[in-house]
Amino acid sequence: MMRSLVPVLTVVMVIIGVWYVAAAWMNATWTLQQAARAEQQLSPVEVLQDTMVQKRPRLPAPHQVAVELWETTVEKKVTSKRSLIYHGWITLSATLLGFAIGTGLGILLAVGIVYNRAMDMSVMPWAIASQTIPILAIAPMIIVVLNSIGLQGLVPKSIISAYLSFFPVVVGMVKGLRSPDPMQLDLLKTYSANGAQVFWQLRLPSSVPYLFTSLKVAIAASLVGAIVGELPTGAVAGLGARLLAGSYYGQTVQIWSALLAAAVLAAILVGIVALAERITLRRMGIAH
Amino acid sequence: MLNQAEIDGFAEPPQDRSVATAPVVIGAEHLGLVFQTRDGIVEALKDVNIEIRKGDFVSFIGPSGCGKTTFLRSVAGLETPTSGQLTVNGMSPDEARRARAYGYVFQAAGLYPWRTLARNVRLPLEIMGYSRAEQKERVARVLDLVGLSEFAKKYPWQLSGGMQQRASIARALAFDAEILLMDEPFGALDEIVRDHLNEQLLALWARTGKTIGFVTHSIPEAVYLSTKIVVMSPRPGRITDVIESPLPPERPLDIRDTPEFLTVAHRVREGLRAGHAYED
Numbered sequence: 001m002m003r004s005l006v007p008v009l010t011v012v013m014v015i016i017g018v019w020y021v022a023a024a025w026m027n028a029t030w031t032l033q034q035a036a037r038a039e040q041q042l043s044p045v046e047v048l049q050d051t052m053v054q055k056r057p058r059l060p061a062p063h064q065v066a067v068e069l070w071e072t073t074v075e076k077k078v079t080s081k082r083s084l085i086y087h088g089w090i091t092l093s094a095t096l097l098g099f100a101i102g103t104g105l106g107i108l109l110a111v112g113i114v115y116n117r118a119m120d121m122s123v124m125p126w127a128i129a130s131q132t133i134p135i136l137a138i139a140p141m142i143i144v145v146l147n148s149i150g151l152q153g154l155v156p157k158s159i160i161s162a163y164l165s166f167f168p169v170v171v172g173m174v175k176g177l178r179s180p181d182p183m184q185l186d187l188l189k190t191y192s193a194n195g196a197q198v199f200w201q202l203r204l205p206s207s208v209p210y211l212f213t214s215l216k217v218a219i220a221a222s223l224v225g226a227i228v229g230e231l232p233t234g235a236v237a238g239l240g241a242r243l244l245a246g247s248y249y250g251q252t253v254q255i256w257s258a259l260l261a262a263a264v265l266a267a268i269l270v271g272i273v274a275l276a277e278r279i280t281l282r283r284m285g286i287a288h
Numbered sequence: 289m290l291n292q293a294e295i296d297g298f299a300e301p302p303q304d305r306s307v308a309t310a311p312v313v314i315g316a317e318h319l320g321l322v323f324q325t326r327d328g329i330v331e332a333l334k335d336v337n338i339e340i341r342k343g344d345f346v347s348f349i350g351p352s353g354c355g356k357t358t359f360l361r362s363v364a365g366l367e368t369p370t371s372g373q374l375t376v377n378g379m380s381p382d383e384a385r386r387a388r389a390y391g392y393v394f395q396a397a398g399l400y401p402w403r404t405l406a407r408n409v410r411l412p413l414e415i416m417g418y419s420r421a422e423q424k425e426r427v428a429r430v431l432d433l434v435g436l437s438e439f440a441k442k443y444p445w446q447l448s449g450g451m452q453q454r455a456s457i458a459r460a461l462a463f464d465a466e467i468l469l470m471d472e473p474f475g476a477l478d479e480i481v482r483d484h485l486n487e488q489l490l491a492l493w494a495r496t497g498k499t500i501g502f503v504t505h506s507i508p509e510a511v512y513l514s515t516k517i518v519v520m521s522p523r524p525g526r527i528t529d530v531i532e533s534p535l536p537p538e539r540p541l542d543i544r545d546t547p548e549f550l551t552v553a554h555r556v557r558e559g560l561r562a563g564h565a566y567e568d
Contacts, residue, residue, distance in 0.1 A: 181398075183394050183395075183396060183398050184398050186361075186366050186392075186394070187392065187394065187398055188415070189365075189366060189385070190364055190366070190385060190390070190391075190392040191388070191411075191412045191415045191416060191463075192385055192386050192388065192415075192416075193415045197415050201400075201411065201414075201415070202400070205400065205402050208402075284402040285401065285402050285403070285404065285443040286401050286402050
């Protein structure tokens with residue numbers, strides 16, 4: 001744990017450093033324009049100071065985002081429409097539902113692909129094709145179509161989320177279910193094991209490490225899907241809505257804090273899956 | 289002193305009458321197996337004739353591609369011969385497989401990494417639907433038989449290769465099949481471990497009276513273990529010699545330095561060489 005802390009912190013420091021430099025450089029243009037209009041002369045220190053405190057900076061400085069994050073998480077009630085925790089929860093619930101749907105669908109498709117020759121030949125090309133369509137293009141269609149049959153809110157967002165997350169699960173599970181070598185399959189054949197026994201005793205346990213690798217990709221994809229799903233809904237609630245509202249009104253600080261919140265949420269979700277992976281594999285006796 | 293190799297594959301009369309009158313467990317007549325590959329037709333087995341009687345320890349030896357593994361897999365019903373007759377316990381290999389007539393030990397132990405040793409050995413018993421109590425009793429018995437009782441709760445990665453292979457033998461013994469088929473079970477182990485396991489395998493064979501079919505490419509191993517040695521050669525895979533071992537059933541490791549042992553080993557080597565001369 002400590003060993004990984006130092007490199008991680010170093011990278012964070014470097015990113016923040018670069019961020020500050022970029023903020024000063026990008027926001028300086030506006031500061032200088034304002035000064036020229038007011039026919040003021042600013043010293044370099046004054047310019048630098050101004051770039052850090054603008055109301056609508058091109059690139060908000062890290063501390064501005066930090067303050068915004070603090071105000072919208074800790075200082076607001078979680079029921080408030082301005083609370084990032086409230087918006088985060090809206091997105092998270094869609095993410096988790098989408099992840100569950102995507103994982104279930106992915107596993108079912110993988111089982112079908114492994115056990116059914118027709119599905120083996122037909123499903124994979126479609127699954128790949130589905131991922132080549134830009135999600136931004138198809139998300140509004142899904143929202144509109146589902147809205148016309150009376151589904152709105154959580155479900156359409158979850159379906160867009162599932163649309164992104166089922167794919168890594170299919171790919172990983174197909175590989176995992178096919179990972180037992182011929183010898184192990186022959187062994188079960190010498191016991192005259194039936195298909196269900198081969199699945200539950202050999203194929204499914206063999207696929208668990210592959211499944212978890214996929215789930216880590218899938219949960220992050222689910223979050224992206226949920227955020228994208230919020231964009232065309234007219235920006236009511238959720239991290240996607242915060243992003244959209246921020247861009248309508250030029251609230252770059254709000255955009256960046258929503259982005260950062262999404263990144264932190266993604267990191268937490270991936271971390272939880274990784275933890276579940278460690279515990280499961282250790283329980284199974286595979287990891288040691 | 290040496291007999292002429294019997295190309296037609298029929299065994300010479302064994303010295304021990306009790307073995308000769310024992311029932312035939314595995315019988316092959318004019319057995320052939322042809323594989324269709326991308327490079328054309330491969331004759332994996334051609335006109336294989338052999339009788340394995342109850343209680344025999346039969347080794348199949350030959351270079352790679354001689355069909356020894358293919359023959360064993362055919363006996364197990366894992367390959368389907370394309371011509372001739374093959375019976376196991378008087379049934380077709382597939383029927384015998386469904387009747388759980390044999391335990392099969394593969395070249396790699398193939399233990400499930402997510403199961404402890406005891407649960408690995410229990411796998412066939414679970415699949416075959418033995419009762420809980422019976423599973424427990426049998427697992428304990430066969431683990432004791434291969435000397436792994438104290439490792440029952442260990443996972444495969446905690447054991448050496450030799451121990452893993454012993455566990456896989458225990459797994460094959462767990463369900464009381466009369467026949468044990470072993471495909472180069474000790475091929476991946478070092479010589480010292482191998483000697484040790486050979487000795488244990490003989491003891492196990494003496495205690496259980498199983499019929500054993502054993503594939504190997506080691507001459508000393510074949511001669512040390514077997515009551516009958518089947519020498520095979522490749523392209524097409526066929527039997528070039530069948531040797532009834534004159535060695536006594538009691539075999540300490542240093543029997544390998546006796547003239548009888550060396551004589552048999554010599555004849556095996558001759559048989560292998562004859563098979564190779566055919567190619568050139």
